[in-house]
Amino acid sequence: MPTPTASRPLLPSGLRLLNLGFGVWTVLVFIFLYLPILVLVAYSFNTSKLNIVWEGFTFRWYADLWSNVPITRALKNSLIIASFTTVAAVVIGTGGAWLLHRYRYRFSRTLQTLICVPMIMPEIVMGISLLVFFTVINLELGFLTVILAHVTFCFPFVLVAVQARLQGLDPALEEAALDLGASPLKAFWLVIVPCLRPAIISGALMAFTLSMDELIITVFTNGLGSATLPTVVYGMAKKGLNPMLNALSAIFILTTIAFVLFSSHLRKLSTR
Amino acid sequence: MQALPSTSANSPHARRPRVWGWVLLAPMIAWLVLFVILPMVILFVYSFCTRDDLGRVVFEFTFDNYRRVGDPIYLTILGRSIAYAALTTVLCIALGYPVAWFIARQREAVRNTLLLLVMIPFWTSFLIRTYAWITILKGEGLLNGLLLAVGFIPEPLTLLYTPFAVIIGLVYAYLPFMILPIYGSAEKLDNALVEAAHDLGAGPVRAFSEVIVPLTWPGIAAGVLLVFVPAIGMFAITDLMGGARVPMIGNIIQNQFSKAFNWPFGAALGVVFTFMFILAYALIQRRGARDPHS
Incomplete structure (x- = not known):
């Protein structure tokens, strides 16, 4: 047009x-x-195991998916890891953004660059460096190591999202709260955080999605019991076509669409 | 794009930190040092180590790992990774630039809808999107089925596990990462400049190549960083679409850690890759800095 x-x-x-x-x-x-x-998505409803012909409509693959133990366990693992990651990333990211905004640190610029490193660094390098690090400090690979790795690359995204919102924030807001007798902590919690809520929520959504989807870094940092959904999907996809994977993919795609629509709705709210 | 270091994060009212300012920031600094800097240092140290017969890392200084990186076998693979990543980047620019430009020139309502349509694949797991192509390209997949049914071909073609499939997989995965940053630059571009070029006698091609492209260079540069660098090290897409037939540097690195258990050599490959990444980053940033409009 x-x-x-x-x-x-x-x-x-x-x-x-x-x-x-x-x-x-x-x-x-x-x-x-x-x-x-x-x-x-269309072929996830196909009765035939192969993708070539359309034989009929079925929900069978979705039902199979639900009763498949490795997949449901991996989903549970992924949800646990993504939840912990999101909480930690939001705390570190929001706090960091606020401190960098409020104070003029001597090496602010260097720190700002360092924060960007996990976002732009090749994932494979981050994966292997964390693997050797966890090995050297003798930390057994499992949930903890995956969460530590995920927080490392997720919190900068929250931080950047919150920073963008802080730039449009009236500094008088905090000053007024302080003048009216609030402690800095109270001013932050009762005045600043509510103003930042849209950015925090969209940062949290981003962290959650990044953690749910992450494959490369997870491959290097997870242990036997902590297989995540992407690592299981990767293993299945390597073996070839599998109608259950079609169904799983369809669920992933629909969830992503819901997530994108919700975030864009949030963005509209925050710019109003 | 947000992935690039932004300008000063400070508010104009920022104060010098006293005790609390430092105490509260300390955990974040500690986190970055512990999980970003320290692991890189250890990786660097590992790359000069040897390993014993059991594959355990022995701290004995050697240059052998780097000498091995220079082996023609690995140089070929490294060259191939760069070539594939470069081709992917070029294709992404060719496919994505007109899209980004077109979206940026629309009314706000249309623009937002089109942007949403780019955001959906952007946020959909690349693994799922790669799997979508496997279902299409596989021997018993959709494309072969269609071609067979129409009678175009007598027997299924080998489409998967070819260089062609690898490129399709990479372009498909990274295209949204090129469109979004270019859109960011194209949206800021002032239409008056394009008209001025036209009024001064530039044809569409000249206006495009001499006015529009230079002005949107920061977006292209950001897109190149988001596509080229990850594409060099990507092993999952190349593994799924290329099988073992088209190994990339990422596959070799992953192999050293998962199957070959030669961590020092894997570390050396990782270090070389990191230096390539820093070099590419610096080059693109410098090119961007030379541009007065970035």
């Missing part, structure tokens, strides 16, 4: 043609992005 609105001036004619071409291109790219996942 290359129709310009009144507020936007018309593009030069040559560029308008270019824009039309880009529009067609965009549609094609969206088909490329969505066709495979739509096919996956």
Whole structure:
């Protein structure tokens, strides 16, 4: 839809043609992005074990999924790990963002860069470095090591999300609270945190999703009893097609859609 | 993109920290030192170690691991990883740039809807999205089934476990990571500049290549960092789509830790990879810094 609105001036004619071409291109790219996942969702209801022919509609694979012990156990593990990770990431991320906002530390800039390192560092390097670290300090691989690893790459995302919100916050809010006799802690808890709530919630959602989806770092830091859903899915996908995986994928995709819609709703609330 | 270090985080009212400011920040600093810096230092030390017959790491200084990285076998794999990652990046830019530009030029309501449509694959697990392609490309998969049914081909083609499949998997996984940062730059671009280029006689191609692309360079740079670097070290997609036939540096590193139990050599590969990452990062940042609009 290359129709310009009144507020936007018309593009030069040559560029308008270019824009039309880009529009067609965009549609094609969206088909490329969505066709495979739509096919996956559709075929999760197929009676046939193979993807080639459509034999009939069934919920069988979903039922199988529910009674599959490795998968349900992995789901439970993933939920436990993601929950702990989210709580820790929110506490460290929100606290860190607030402190970096409120105080002028001597090495603020260096610290800011260091915080970004876990977000941009290649996952495999982070995975193997944590593996050797946990081995050297003799910490047995399991839930704890996975949670420690997940918190490390999740809290910077919360921190950055909260920082973005803090930049638009009126500094007078905290000053007023302090002038009215609140302790700094009370001012933070009763005034600042409520203002940051949308950013904290969207940061928490991000941390939860990142933790639920993380594969590479988890492969290196988990133990025998702490297999997460992505590691189990990876193992199954390596073996080839499995209709249960289609069903599981469909659930993943629908959950992600719900998550994205909810976050965008939050963002709308926070910018209002 | 948020992944790049932002400018000062301070509010203009920020104070110098006294005792509490430091005490409260200490846990976060400790966390970063303990789980980011220290592990990297240990990895670096490991890369100079040897191992005994049982595969245990022995702290005995050696350069052998790095000498082994220079072996033609590994250099070939390293070269292939970089080539695949580069091709993935180029394809992502080619596919994603027009999309990002187009979305940025829309009315707000349309723009937000289209952005949501990019966010959904962005947040969907890459594992699931890779599996979607396995169901399509596999010998008994959808594409072969379709082609057979139409009578296009007499027997199933080998589509999975080929370089082609690896590239499709990588592009499919990383495309949203290219679109979003480019969109971020394209959205800030002032239409008046494009019109000025046109008024000064630039055709669409020239306006695009000499005005639009340089102005959106920061977004492209951020996208390259988010696609190229992870794609070099990716082992799961290459494993699933390429099987053992197209090993990448990530697969070799993973092998050293999971199967071969040669941790010092794996550490050396990891260290080399980290230096490549820092180099790529510095180069792209410098290129971005030279641009006056970044």
